[in-house]
Amino acid sequence: MKRIVSGMRPTGKLHLGNYEGALKNWVKLQDGYECFYFIADWHALTSDYADTANIKENTMAVVTDFLAAGLDPNRCTIFLQSLVPEHAELHIYFSAVTPLGWLERVPTYKEQRENITDRDLGNYAFLGYPVLQAADISMYRADYVPVGKDQAAHVELTREIVRRFNNFYGEVFPEPDALHTEVLTLVGTDGRKMSKSYNNTIELSDSPEMIRAKVRQMITDRTRIKRTDPGHPEDCDVCKVHRLFVPPAVADKFDGECRNALIGCVDRKNALADALIEYLAPITKRLNYYRDHQDEVRSVILEGSRRAREEAGRVMADVRRAMRIDWY
Ligand code: TRP
Secondary structure (H helix, E strand, C coil), rough: EEEEEEEEECCCCCCCHHHHHHHHHHHHHHCCCEEEEECCCCHHHHCCCCCCCHHHHHHHHHHHHHHHHCCCCCEEEEEEHHHHHHHHHHHHHHHHHHCCCHHCCCCHHHHCCCCCCCCCCCCCHCCHHHHHHHHHHHHCCCCCCEEEEHHHHHHHHHHHHHHHHHHHHCCCCCEEEEECCCCCCECCCCEEEEEHHHCCCCCCCCCCCHHHHHEEEHCCCCCCCCCCCCHHHHHCHHHHHHHHHCCCCHHHHHHHHHHHCCCCCHHHHHHHHHHHHHHHHHHHHHHHHHHHHHHHHHHHHHHHHHHHHHHHHHHHHHHHHHHCCCCC
C-alpha cells in the first residue's frame, strides 16, 4: 500500500474550512493508503516560541476533532511530532544538505517575513521550517502528501532535499508527490476565506445555536434591499454556501424562489443553518463523546506516537548506515 503523510499545526479547534479543505479527504484516504497523520507541535514553535502555554491544549483539541471527523486510529496512525524525537534527528541531517538559498527563496518564508509584524520571525527555526517538514514527510517514506496549494513549495523543497540527500548517501528516500485536493475554499461569515486568523469561522464544535447566530451574520446579495426585490443567488454568500451542503435540486429550488422574491434572505439563512447542523450531526455526536473521554484521545496520541516511533527507528537506522555514522 502506498504511504500518505500529512500534518497540521496545533491551532486549536478546527473549523468547517479545515474539514472541507483537508480533514474530510484525510478520512477518505484511510481506506486506500497507509496513513500517518500528525500534529506538528514543533512547527508551532517556529513562529510562536514566545508563548507555548496553549500548545498541549490545542493539540488535544485538534486530535479530538480528528476523531470526531472520522479518523480511525485502527486504520491510520495519529501521532504527535514531539513524541517522535527522530524527526529532530532527521532534521539535522537534512539541514546539512540544504543550501541556505533554497530556504530564503521559499515563497511562504518571504511572504510571512514581510507580512507578520506582531511577532519576531528572525529566528533560525523559522527559516528551517520546511526542512523540519521535509523530515516529517521523509521519516515515513511518504509517497503522497495531501496538502493545500499553499504547501506546494514545501513539498517541492522536500523533493529537492531528498534528491540531494540521496545523491550524497545513496537511495534512502523516495521523492514524495503533493496531493492537492483542496476542492473548495470555504467562505467565512465575513465574506473572506474562512480562516482562524480572520475570526470568521464556523467550528466543528459549534452548537446549533452558535451556527444559527453565525449564519445570520453572513453576507447576502447586497443589491437586494427590500424583501420584495428579486435576489441574485450568484452574488450571495449564503446561497452559494447553501448549494455546497444540499443536493443540487434543492439549491435550484431555493435559487428560483430567491430570484422571484418568494423567499427572503432570512429564509435562506435558516435553510443554510439547518443544512449545516444536519451535515455536522455525525461529527457533533462523536465530538460530544470524545469531549467527555479526553483520556481516550490522549491514549490515541500516545499509542499512535509509539507506532510512529517504531517506523521512525527503522528508517533512522537506514539513514545512519547510509551516512556511515552507525555504531550499532
Ligand atoms: N506546514 C504544514 C501547514 O502549515 C504543516 C506540516 C508540518 C505538514 N509538517 C508537515 C504538512 C508534513 C504535511 C506534511 O499546514
